[in-house]
Amino acid sequence: xxxxxxxxxxxxxxxxxxxxxxxxxxxxxxxxxxxxxxxxxxxxxxxxxxxxxxxxxxxxxxxxxxxxxxxxxxxxxxxxxxxxxxxxxxxxxxxxxxxxxxxxxxxxxxxxxxxxx
Numbered sequence: 001x002x003x004x005x006x007x008x009x010x011x012x013x014x015x016x017x018x019x020x021x022x023x024x025x026x027x028x029x030x031x032x033x034x035x036x037x038x039x040x041x042x043x044x045x046x047x048x049x050x051x052x053x054x055x056x057x058x059x060x061x062x063x064x065x066x067x068x069x070x071x072x073x074x075x076x077x078x079x080x081x082x083x084x085x086x087x088x089x090x091x092x093x094x095x096x097x098x099x100x101x102x103x104x105x106x107x108x109x110x111x112x113x114x115x116x117x
């Protein structure tokens with residue numbers, strides 16, 4: 001039976017967040033032990049910054065991914081994007097033809113120079 005691996009990243013994400021939080025808390029604790037009560041604003045600023053990060057796009061994306069909203073895969077592609085892609089494919093085909101033609105010309109020139117005394 002195949003395992004569903006769609007949510008395996010969640011554990012690693014929480015481990016990473018936990019290690020990061022432990023590192024930040026350890027650094028703040030060290031600063032507190034060095035400078036004492038003057039570190040209170042550092043704790044407040046750090047807490048505010050973490051809150052802003054998780055209330056911003058990163059936090060919203062993470063919560064959408066955890067809730068399963070971001071996994072639907074139904075992305076609306078505008079039709080003009082397909083027409084532009086077709087145009088780029090045509091232009092690339094023309095460039096490939098020109099490169100092939102140039103390579104043939106160079107090969108013929110080299111062959112003529114090798115045959116000429």
